[in-house]
Amino acid sequence: MTQLDQFDRKILAHLQDDARLTNNDLAERVNLSPSQCSRRRQRLEEDGYIRGYRAVLDREKLGYTLVNIISVTLATHNRDNARHFAELLSRLPEVQEAHALTGEMDYILKVVTPDLRSLSEFVNGVLLPHESVQHVKTAIVLESLKEAGGLPVRQTASGRA
Structure with a gap:
């Protein structure tokens, strides 16, 4: 993978805000020619910086009015159990995010x-009956102060632009 420069970062930031931008609009916003912009965008896709659109x-308009944070502890800690749980999650579209953790919960x-x-x-019909699950704790989100936004691509890894 190549090192990202300011133009690459601008392309990523603009596409993250609006992936429907035409190549001409994107080129104008990042101050490149359309051909240069197109080549860079294609390279960013091929290198995996852009995983999809x-x-x-x-x-809420689709009827999912509740957001829930659920912590899960596995019954036993081995690779098979973790794999079975991961397979379960992959089949559940209502699971928006899933993170393995250190500490008290898995x-x-x-x-x-x-x-x-x-x-x-x-909880009672899907998670708890699963053979890999020992304990579940549920919290209902009262208010979302910030939801999944974009990555801070305008900054370098050191935090400077």
């Missing part, structure tokens, strides 16, 4: 549900 959907999940009944069915 997607639409950001409105969770995983923390961000799960969306339409209502409390659906949350109860998810």
Whole structure:
């Protein structure tokens, strides 16, 4: 992978804000010719800096009014158990994020549900019966102060632009 320069970072920042930008619009915003911009964008895709493009959907308009943070402790700590749990999560579209942790709990999940009944069915009907799960704690988000935004691509790893 190549080192990112200021133009690459600007391209990434603008595409992160609006992936529907045409190449001409993007080139104008980053102050490059359209051909240079197109080559850089293609390189950023090939090098894996851009993993894909997607639409950001409105969770509430689609009926997912509850955001839930669920901590999970596994029954036993071995690779097979962790793999079985990861396979379960990969099949559950309501799981928006899943992170393996150090410390008291093994995983923390961000799960969306339409209502409390659906949350109860998810916890009691899906998570708890799974052979890899020992303990589950659930918290309902009252207010989201900041949700998944973009990465700070305008900065270098050292934090300077």
